[in-house]
Amino acid sequence: MKQKPVRKEFAVIGLGRFGGNLCKELVSQGVDVLALDKSLERVQEFSSLVSHAAELDAIDEESLKTVGISNFNCVIISLGEGIQSSILATLILKEMGIEQVWVKAQDEYHEKVLRKIGADKIIHPERDMAIRIANHIVSDKVTDYIELSDKYSIVEIIASKKIAGKTLSELDIRAKYNCSVIAIKRSSNNILISPPADTKIIVTDVLIAIGSNNNLEHFENEGV
CATH class of the missing domain: 3.40.50.720 (NAD(P)-binding Rossmann-like Domain)
Structure with missing residues (x-):
């Protein structure tokens, strides 16, 4: 029971x-x-x-x-x-x-x-909101940002044409950038939680990734 x-x-x-x-x-x-x-x-x-x-x-x-x-x-x-x-x-x-x-x-x-x-x-409501707004303003890829600690965060990153059509397995984000895609926003009503390795990225996807701030920045700059 x-x-x-x-x-x-x-x-x-x-x-x-x-x-x-x-x-x-x-x-x-x-x-x-x-x-x-x-x-x-x-x-x-x-x-x-x-x-x-x-x-x-x-x-x-x-x-x-x-x-x-x-x-x-x-x-x-x-x-x-x-x-x-x-x-x-x-x-x-x-x-x-x-x-x-x-x-x-x-x-x-x-x-x-x-x-x-x-x-x-x-x-810290005001500080946390300021950080999220600053990250959104500075980056044209990051749509949202949640600070987990001083060193780790969750970010929402817009998928570019660079990775469109590739699977998560092909991108190998965890091995290359030491961060993990924990979900994919496909639309406002379609969110893939813990997407499988064979999930193919489309250009309108928003990747929700977790990792250290340095690794996430590397992924944002080089991986998407």
Whole structure:
């Protein structure tokens, strides 16, 4: 008998611009969301959208326990009122045993402190968006870019006439450039996940590749 997949539940603390948009996106993907903010006005704004919403102070441990925060797989902290609140909230949540605590950082110093106290993922919305836009502007081949770490990324690269008509096996991208094509966008409604080696590239394809930044740049410049 197959086990039912575990339903992921997320809590978002801080319903400002980033936290609010994150809630909307998660809900649109069918995810259960607990939305928390110390502003009653913001809580009321999202109460009809998310599964649950509550007004509370993120650094009040008893209040967090009351709303059942420990039942959530992942908690995203998006607080804008200085760095102290997000640091204290992170400490409290990690001490409560939350599996994944993601935190929006305001700057590099904030990030260093968050990493030291156990934050599982640091989010820089403005910086990450700036990087994606810069890569899109500079390159006429790269249509999107996701930074996985300081050294590794996922990029979407437009297939050129140079590789059109060739199979992935013939291109041998992994051996030549040490990066991997994990999917191919053939159209908005047709995405090939883990395409087989005999997949033939057509000129309108967008290759989704993963690898080190140096290897991806080499592939972009020489391989497509």
